[in-house]
């Protein structure tokens with residue numbers, strides 16, 4: 001397991017000299033943020049991120065994300081030029097030493113929560129998802145904006161996109177994903193890069209838009225679209241785990257044994273009557289068996305990347321919801337601790 005931490009580049013107020021002080025930190029997870037979706041990233045920008053990480057003793061082996069242009073997800077004739085740009089980004093990142101690229105195939109919106117600052121009993125705040133709040137949200141009224149959503153969309157753009165997606169059901173979205181994968185996976189193989197799709201978050205359709213990376217059956221289908229190790233997963237426990245029927249430790253064990261997990265997002269959530277709330281990473285704070293999840297990784301001798309996913313806001317920290325320093329650092333240390341204990345036990349058992 002290689003511990004990593006998301007870093008939003010030079011504008012991130014959580015700076016690399018802080019990130020490097022978190023024990024066992026191996027690599028940053030970052031991206032070029034100032035290039036529009038669908039365009040090629042300048043080599044200088046990629047090199048600048050890598051150099052900044054290296055100056056702080058950190059690698060830059062994971063990119064999150066290289067976003068997929070909507071025309072690719074929609075399957076429009078214009079998709080090929082965006083796919084060409086995507087391939088070039090994979091080549092450039094591979095040359096820069098990147099080993100894993102996280103991306104998602106969610107139409108229009110990235111992760112969705114209904115409130116970003118829900119106060120818990122201990123005074124911390126976190127992101128939550130309540131069905132009742134979701135029903136009151138209308139993405140087309142032009143007022144909604146959540147982090148994780150592309151704020152550059154204007155009301156008219158969103159209306160047009162929603163119109164276009166009326167022709168795209170789950171089957172069509174799967175077809176468009178297959179077309180994309182058949183084009184990029186050979187390039188990734190050649191570049192020594194593992195592609196790692198992030199599951200849809202939450203794993204069900206939102207605002208009538210289709211979502212497909214949602215459950216075991218669909219993930220099996222996704223992996224078989226191109227049966228190559230380079231066609232793999234970012235296994236996000238909080239995303240897939242929002243489905244109360246999903247047995248997350250079993251799924252981690254299954255896909256790790258297949259060698260198809262390249263990147264783990266570890267986060268805990270607690271189920272409540274109307275949805276779920278993000279909690280501290282510790283197993284006893286939420287509904288997910290985090291120890292069982294880390295054990296599944298250890299049992300598979302998992303050698304891929306892990307990052308603590310969303311943290312709470314604690315100790316008065318202000319910042320990007322889900323991406324403060326303190327609680328994510330606690331999460332990394334908790335995961336490291338569980339991992340070390342399991343490895344200690346396993347290595348001594350085998351002596």
Ligand SMILES: [Mn+2]
Pocket residue numbers: 198236239265309
């Ligand atoms: Mn995630």
